[in-house]
Amino acid sequence: MSKSLEALVEKLRVQEAVTRLFVSTDRRDWAAVKQCFAASVLFDMTSMAGGQPATMMPDQIAAAWETGLRPIEHLHHQVGNYLIDVDGQDATAACYGIALHHKATASGRNTRAFVGSYDFSLRQGPDGDWIIRSFRFNLKFLEGNLELEKG
DSSP states (O other), X not given: XXXXXXXXXXXXXXXXXXXXXXXXXXXXXXXXXXXXXXXEXXXXXXXXXXXXXXXXXXHHHHHHHHHHHTTOSEEEEEEEEEEEEEETTEEEEEEXXXXXXXXXXXXXXXXXXXXXXXXXXXXXXXXXXXXXXXXXXXXXXXXXXXXXXXX
């Protein structure tokens, strides 16, 4: 395989690793979510929640998402505009993302939308699969029912 074709294949594999994280989250497949991450992850959602980035284990991330998303009836993540750089066994990926949350409410205000971008660093594991070592969400704006969990 030519070098440029190999590079393209690896970029697609990195993109698939990131996409798998979002699809697994939407499916609430927490075991699959955990498999997307390295043993420890530099995790940064400070643009939305404040605080400081933290090093977290996959179990902690999946448990936090499972708890936080439990009241939401439907989840939908859509990502695109990927920019990916692969350097041997290391890669970076950036993409735009929209997360939609839906829950039927008495008020009829049933949705919330998060719009932003993501930055990832990944490493190729011993089995050749790409795993996420760092995760950062950059919130651009949030609209809709900000208290959706309350119904």
